Amino acid sequence: MNPQFRHPILPETTHDELARQNFVTSLKKHVFSLSAKNQGVYETRAKPRFEREHQRTPETRYEIQQAMKDEPYYRWVSALRRMGQELMWDSVLSSVERQLPELRERAKGVNQPLGSLTLNPDLLIPTYQQAVDIHCMPGSYHSDLSADDVAAGALYDRGVYLYVRGMLGPLNDDMGRSAVQNFLKREYPDFHPGHILDMGCTVGHSTLPYVEGYPEAVVHGIDIGASLLRYAHARAEALGKRVHFSQQNAEKTNFADESFDLVVSHILLHEIPVPALRNVLRESYRLLKPGGMMVHIEAPLYCHMDSYRAFAFDWETVNNNEPFWGAFRDLDLKAEAIKAGFEPDQVLETFAPNGAWLQAQGNGTPKSQEFGGRGTWFMLVAWK
C-alpha cells in the first residue's frame, strides 16, 4: 500500500499504531482474496443444492443469499470480513484518541483562511443517520464530542484510506479527481462552472479536486457532521484549497434557488433512504442554474450486475451497517431524476474511468475490484 499524504491535520501514528494498521490492511487484502472464492462454493455446492431442491436455478440475489447463507466457507469469510472491519476502525480510533487534544489544537491553528467554515448547532441530525453507525465507524458521520471536536474527521480520513487500501490515492480523492479529469474535462471541455456544490462532502476528499480543476470557481461543501467539517476546513486550508464548508442537510439547504452551475456528490446517495434521496435530487434541481449540471458519483447499481455479483455486493447491507445500500442499488435513478424535475432527455446514467490520481503519476489504472470491478465510477448526470 502506498503511504497516505501526510497533510498537517492527518493523525500521526506511533510505530505500533502503524504496525497495527498495517496488519489490518494485510488481513483485509487476504480476506478479500478469500471472498473471491465464494463464487466457486456457490457454483459447486450451493447452486446445485438449490437446483435439486427447487428444480430450477436461483434467479435473484435473495435466492443466492438463501442458498449461500449456511455454507461454512461463506460464513467464515463473512466473519473475517466483519472482524477485519471492526479491527480496522479500532486500529485508527485508538490512535486518534491518543492525540485528540493535539489534533484539536492543530485544527484551530488556521490563520488567514482561504475558505470558510459555518456550523449550525441547531441542525437536526436525521433519525435515519442515527439508527446505526454507517460502515461500522464508531460514532458514524455525525458524532461531535465538543465545540472544537475533529475526532470523526480524523477517524474518517485515516479509516477510509485503510478501507480502500490506498486505492483512492494519497489524498483519498479519486472520486472527485476522476469525475473532474476523466468525465467533466474530457466530455465537456467548454463547461466552466462558476459555482460548485459538493453534497455530503465529509472531510472534503472529493471536494478539493474541483478547486484544482476549476480554479476560478467558488466551491462549497456541505455535510451534517460538525466534527467532519471542522476537520475538512483545517485540511483544505492546510492543502491550500479555498472551500466554503457549511453544516447543512443536502435534502434541504439554505442556498437560494439557482445558486450553482454544478452540483455533485460522491457515494452520498447510498447512505440515505429513498425518500431522502428523492429530496436530494429535488434539491439538486432547485439549486441548479438553467444549463447547470448535476453529477452524483457512486459504485454500480444492481441492474449493472448479474445476480451473483449483486449478491456478493449486497454483503455490505447487513454485514457492514449499510442499511440503505441495497435499496439504493435497486433504484431506477433515471426515473428518480425525472421525478425530481429534470427533463427525460437531459438525464444520463454513465460510467467514467477511475484512477485519475494514478494517471497523473503515469502509473496506469488501479485494480478496483472492490468498487464493482469495472475500473469505473458510475454517475447519475442531469442538466437543468
Add this chain to the structure above:
Amino acid sequence: MKKKAKGKRPVYLQNPEEDQLLAIALALAGEVSVLRERLDTMEKIAQTKGLFTTAEIEAYQPSQQVEQEREQWRADYIARVLRVLQEDEG
C-alpha cells in the same frame, strides 16, 4: 470516543461466542504482527549501529520501574485483545 459501532452485529459462526473467539484470535494475531514489526525495526537499527548482541538480551535484568511499565503495557495489551468482550454499547 465511542468504541463500538451502533447496530446489530450479525452472527456468523455457531453462536455469538464463537464469533467473539474469532475476534480475540484475530486481535492476538494482530498484536503478534505489531510486535514482530517493532522487533524487526530494532534489530535492523541495532545491526546498522552494531549496538547489542543476542547474549546481552538474554542477560538483561529489568529494573523495578521497567517492570511497572511492562505491567501497564500488558494490561493495555490484554484489553486490546479482549476488546470484543468489554466494549460498551453507548
